[in-house]
Amino acid sequence: MDGSQEWRASPRIVMKPEGKRSTGSALHWHAEEKDGKQRATFTQEKKFDLGRKRIVFGHLGVVLNVNVLLLPCVKCILFIAEHCSLRVVDHLSELCKVRFADSKGCKDFKLKRTKCSAIVCNVLAPHFSSDLKDDIGDQKFSLLIDESNDITVTKLLGIAIRFYSRSKKKIVVTFLDLVELPDCDSTGICDALKRSLKNSGLELQKLTAIGTDNASVMTGVNSGVYAKLKTEVPHLILIKCVCHSLQLAVSHATAQCLPRNLDFLIKETYNWFSHSAIRQARYKEIFSLINDGQAPLKLIHLSQTRWLSVESAIVRILQQWLELKTHFGMARHGEKCYTAEILYGMFCDKENYAFLVFLKHILGEVQRVNKKFEAEVQDPTKLLSDLLHLIDSMKSKVLIPEHHHV
Template identity: 30%
Template sequence: MANRTIDAFFSKDEKLMADLNNLVSSKSEEIILCSVPNDSGESIDLTQGSSDLSAMTFTKHKTRTTKESKTNMRVLQRFTLKWVDSSSLGCFEAYRNDPYYAFCKICLVKICVARGGKSNLSSHLVTQRHCDAANKMKEVTLESESKISESPSQDKINEAELKICAWALENNVPFAAVDKLANVLRGLSIDTMLLQKLKLGRTKTTSVVAAVIASTHHDELVERMRADNFSIIIDESTDLSSSKTLAIVVRIMNKESFSANDQFYTAIEVECADHATLHAAIVAQFNRDNIDYKNNLRGFASDGASVMMGRSNSVMRLFKKECPDMISIKCTCHSLALCASYACEKVPVYLEQLMRDIYNYISSSPKRAKEFQRIQDIVDVKPLKILHPSATRWLSLEAVIKRNLERFDELNMFFSFQVKYDQNSTAIRILNHLNDPMTKPLLLFLNYVLSLINNVNRTFQSVDSKFFEIYNETKTLLAVVLGNLCREDYVMRFYKENVDAADFENFIKSPEEIYVGVEANQVEKSLEQRKKLIFKSICRDFYIELVKQILKRFDFTNPVIKTAASLNPQTFMELPNLNELMIQFPRFLEGIDKQELDNEFRRLKISVTKLNILETNMTWPQLLDVKTRNSLFMYPLLRNFIRFFLIIPHSSACVERIFSLYNANKTKTRNRLTSDTMNSILKAKNYVSEHGGASKIQLTKTMKIKFNKSMYKHHSVDYLQNSTIVI
């Protein structure tokens, strides 16, 4: 039968058509049915004929399959999450904007899967881009995992901290030192092998300090002293083992920063402390180090002891014979302290004894100390401890007086209770002095006048160069004291016309006009007339003795300190020329052309005036570190000239600090340290401090050479046999 109706077709192939419709609706894909085969296998065309299916007839023709028709009949493939279950495809995920793409989490690209499906993903895994990204990610992962594995647990950290604290307790190490120890440990690259090979005990520590660190410091300093000019500051002291030690500090230029530095040179144990022995010990040390001190030594400073600075037989005089142009300076701080000490002798003796009695009475009994603290709590003031006046009285007396004045009412209340309930004779004596109407005005006066002296004293305890400030600072102090004591016209003539103040007693004010400070003057008004006169007389005698001592210990006619005063960076530009400096300091002009030096000074004045760069806090490096376009210093001769003044010392405070370190290290529990070991400790401490502390010190090439077995020869442990032992 050539033709048959579509009804016959549907009745015969109804199941086939239903399956096709279900497939179309479930996949939502467009499937075009062009022909359907009949019973004999021939194709029946469904696209032609009437729209009425009942009237439609099927045309027989042979099926023709083309490439285009195959493409149209294909279904587009979507990404399926089941694919990533495979370990090899775990790096893929669905692309967020298109279901026909997958996204690679390793190389961060999208891959089309619409035509190839899962095979496209497998092909992507072997591409060069994916392999490079996978290798890089693997390295990062391994590194992060290694860091995580190396990071210690909190328990291990706590255990390490516990052992360090136990070490500090076991060896009586101050807790403040543990803070620095932690910084040192953090700066070390410690691994297990290093810790196993670390061998550092008592003997090696002593050898490293002496033969490596201290030796490096000494060699570097000696090299600088051979090549450059320097000054020395010396002092002698006796330690707790009754050994006399001479300490020498060198003041030398730091060329990098154009500033002078105080460097510890050496400490020499001497049998006696006469001037000849001390001088011979210093010269012997210079000769051992091959230092030409006769040409390089420019300045000398020490305290006011006659053995050091005496006019006839002293260490200073012996060096003056060998170095005629050497500038000698008596310690300004010692001189000011002596001025205050002699002036305080004019004050009633009971005042200083009162300060000591108050301290001893409270501090000697924990019960009394607690009661005094309770009184401060009751009156709602911050609890403060009473200070003890030092025997040296450098700065301590002012601090003690100030503290007692701050708690004057509380002290009066405390000793009133002590007298009422304990009837202690010492408490009765202290309370009587506190209730004396003269006590508080005198304490207020001392608090005022001692602060004037100590402010100048603190200035010259500085490590900076203050040689050129000695004249102006001390003269200003003298002018202030004279202004409190003498008539104003005389003070103005003294300060402006540089008149001799030897006759100052002829110009003293009346007792009522003498200035004693604001607070003392207010309290003094409450005194009766007779006590007012006594109070003012005491203040007048204090001022008179203070002026005499200042005139005795500071020579304001000395051309050296007077001319050097013009070298202050703030006033240097006011000089018309450098003639006076050249005349006064001819030794500083060696190798310098005078005219060229003066020309540089004039150019500097023009530059400062033109640029208006001179400030109140201007320093020499700021003025003379200017360079040209060729990186050369613009004022080289001025630099060479000024540098000599910067190395001249102004006090011996730096040596006092050395002895403070000496006593802090050689204690009752460490009294077996010999003088050689102490000398090495002081040198090593200076080196470590100059290089930023223990956490920043580096092993230099010089230290590497010294770090060998021969370092034990420098410091044998046999040094313990000849030293004292604590029983």
């Protein structure tokens, strides 16, 4: 970031005798406590004029001009904001004082959650937002949008922006905003998106393209988000998520062509062990006897929203096919469980094994291409080549030879 843009925080702090304090900036400072009980009070106004120092923070390339008074805090807060939860800072500050007692900087290091949150929200966030706005300038840009739920089941709209960075001399994709959605329909999403652009100082007419998943609320022809934005931005381009398209293609193909019992086999094999420590211990003993003391790898849960996750689950079951078959053969007599009886019969069926081997190779190729599209750094021309090669490979495995030209 441009080091010439100074972060200006007033060093002026006023502490009143009654314990109330005022400050010239958005940053609130904690007064040092005496014996952990009484707050230090100042009978007169104190001003700190310690000058400024330019710091660079690691791989982020963050350059800030800050007061020397803030220097120990800023580096720590940037690290926490990038890698940790803010709650960590309560213990981290005390740990630094204990482990680096001979350091004057650590001895005077005072940073807790309240102060850390205030600096992140009121100092660092405005600095980075302003820097991002200046970097974009009046250029055209594209947006990547998607809905999500937080831990309180509140609907949110995540927005990432793609533009040419003048400072980095390359195209970058970075976080722009996270907006709460009062309504989850296309109108609510469009309103939230426009509001976010306005707050960020960006013009809607500069928007060239949006990238979304294939949900109807986003891509609907008549009333989707893209259709509504298209009426205001005629040149707008829609880019659908290739990864999501691959997921849907695999899901529809397997739902129509593969036996339903395979889905039962994968799900119930995992469920058999998921809530029983006794069954896991018994299986571990059987696996150890068959494989000369080795421990089994855990079975993988099948995701309800991403069908390509079944590829890793299938691979794990095929690796332990004999051991699982032996376990269920013993469990059907030991536990007298009907589920174990069904699963044992399915593991004895060679047709199920053949289907899973076939699926393993098909899904393995799709997963390989899917991960390439998910990678942060890729050559677009190479991605197109990989996608076309995947289509040709699927045709050679699924279609009858005389239909390969389709």
